[in-house]
Amino acid sequence: MKKLTIDGQRIVNEDGAQVILSGVNLVCKEKEKGYVDPCNESLFTWFHEQGFNVIRLGLIWDGVEPKPGVYDNEYLNKIKQQILWAENNDIYVFLDMHQDLYSSLYGDGAPEWATFSDGLPHVVGQIWSDAYLESPALNRALDHFWDNTPANDGIGLQDHYAAMWKHVAAFFADCTNIIGYDMMNEPYPGSRGQEVFGTIIAAYAQSVMGMTEVNMEQLSALWFDEEQKQEILVGMADMDIYRVLVESAKEASQVFEREILAPFFNKTAAAIRSVVPDGFLMLETSYFSNMAVESGLELVQNDEGIIVHHQVYAPHGYDLVVDTEHYEIYNQDRVDLIFATHRKVQERLNIPALIGEWGAFTDHPATLGLSKALISIFEQYLWSNTYWCWCDGFRESPYSKALNRAYPQATGGVLVEYHYDYDADIIKVDYVPSGGETLIYHPRVALLSKENVVVAGADSSLIELRPFPDSEGGIVSIIAPQGETTITITVGKPPLEQK
Incomplete structure (x- = not known):
């Protein structure tokens, strides 16, 4: 397969041709399955026949490093088999170190030994992602990670993470169809996220409810009540109001990206590049940028403060009704704003963009038209993309008909x-x-x-x-x-x- 490189905001191959990558996410989050989707090469042949030329292939930290400093190469060999099947079918791969709710104890991601909750309780929301805002245990565990708290062996959690990535990059260095490394899925700020969420709620209370004094606890409770939440989402359909909400959260979200996320990416990228000098560094935004909060993401730098080569902007984008069946209040204007905001950030960074996740649709008939509308945005901006995600029923779904384009x-x-x-x-x-x-x-x-x-x-x-x-x-x-x-x-x- 032809080697890919970067020319400004374009991905190009070794012949100088401009490349558009279009594909799907493939990730197994289930520990009982060994974090590997049970499949064979026929799946990748079908991907190829659908026109997919890239896969965002998920890895789970708990699967890679089940004990501190101990790596499961048997697990990685199973992932390598999928990479080879992709190569046999002319499909590029970029590796995604996936996490949802940080840890295997709460969702997927970090192993138990890297999860320090200090005995706080874990709270499960009505929608899985609500736990980011509701769970004291989850937020404390994230805080410990971002603070690089030492594990029981005395090595910091982030240092373990970077070393784990170094092992992964070295293990797959001989796979010529690997084009990049997505260093962390949807980084969440931990307890700092409460401040971001709080600014949104406060702005909503003032803009929509006309409140001058804001009771944060009372207003937050409305968001976690399913019926009340739907009413709030209807209110957020007014784009003049919605712009105020996401603008209010920008500074708090960007502080995390500048002060916490950027050094983390620099450290992780250095570990990867120490064994693999090329390959795209896929830059994800703070979790809150999924909803159109403008990212303050910075390009990765080396120890000398020099911006390193081959970086790709890889944000995600979902309407607020994601993971529900409430397509009656799905708002295309909100979606347009999300991706227009990503475009603004891409132009500031001046690197190619690949939308790492979008969709997450059910089998609702509306998803065909919604998918076509999203793809038209990717066409407009000449973006690459990977749909979230491969699942049972994917082939028969309404949205898959839009992906085959x-x-x-x-x-x-x-x-x-x-x-x-x-x-x-x-x-x-x-x-x-x-x-x-x-x-x-x-x-x-x-x-x-x-x-x-x-x-x-x-x-x-x-x-x-x-x-x-x-x-x-x-x-x-x-x-x-x-x-x-x-x-x-x-x-x-x-x-x-x-x-």
């Missing part, structure tokens, strides 16, 4: 814009050609002929259709001569008129 996997030149019309089954790609090969995945290549491929603006072009074995999907290859003006490739049925 035409897009330019590699553009031989500078990609200007592209759009796939699901109804017409036609994709248009505008780019300035460099003379290299453009590869467009189309879900029905087997039903097309060269007459269905039109190259407008180029004097000549070479066209080749490459259907996948036993599949309707495949690749359209176009080589157009180098030029200085934009040309347009149109692929699809019915037969297109020559322009």
Whole structure:
């Protein structure tokens, strides 16, 4: 597989072609399964047939380091098998050190030996993520991690984490389709998160409820009451109000990113780069940026304070009704704001963006249209993405039909814009050609002929259709001569008129 690198805000391959990565998350959070999804190579073949060219592949700290300084290479070998299956099917992989609620004691992530709750109680919310705001034990454990409290062997928890990543990076160093390292899934600030949440609640009380004196305990309780929460979410549909709420939380969230998260990323990245000099460092935001709080994320630096190469902005984005069936109050305007905010941060950082998680949809019929709307945002910003996530029933779900879409996997030149019309089954790609090969995945290549491929603006072009074995999907290859003006490739049925 071709080596990937970075050119400004673009991911490019070794031939200089601009690359769009589109795929899915694959992670097993279940300890009883050994943190490895039971599957075989046929799953990865199906991913390939769907046009997926990347997988965000989850690892769990508890699986990697079950005892302090003791690494489970048998577990890592099972993960390596999946990486090799991906490579056999021309799929890139980036590794995701996954956690939800920090620890295997509360969700998944850290081993028990790295979880210090000081005897505080753990509280489970109605929705799993509510525990971040409600559980004293969880927040204390996170505080100990961010403070680098020594484990029982005297080594700090963050130091253990960095050493664990170093072992992982070295173990997989021979896997040539690994492109990057997602250093921590959705970093949560611990007890500092109460301040972020508190600013949002206070702003809501003042903006919506007209309160001048805010009773934080009483207002917080409203959020954890399912019926009251739905009423609050309806109130947050007013975008003028919602912008006030997320703006109010920005400074508290960014303080965590600047003072706590940035040094953590620097330390972890140094450990990874000590054994693997290349590979993308995937930068995730604070948890609260998932909802449009603007991130203050900083680029990773080395010990000399120099910004290191090959970094990718990898935020997540979900509407506030995620993990529920309340699609009747799903708000596309909120979603648009989330990703517009991510775009603003990407432009400040001036690095490529890959949306590491989005979706988390159920089988509700509305998810087809919602997925198409999100993909149109990724098209607009020329972003890569990995959908959250592979699960039982994925193949039959409404949203999977949106994920199986035409897009330019590699553009031989500078990609200007592209759009796939699901109804017409036609994709248009505008780019300035460099003379290299453009590869467009189309879900029905087997039903097309060269007459269905039109190259407008180029004097000549070479066209080749490459259907996948036993599949309707495949690749359209176009080589157009180098030029200085934009040309347009149109692929699809019915037969297109020559322009």
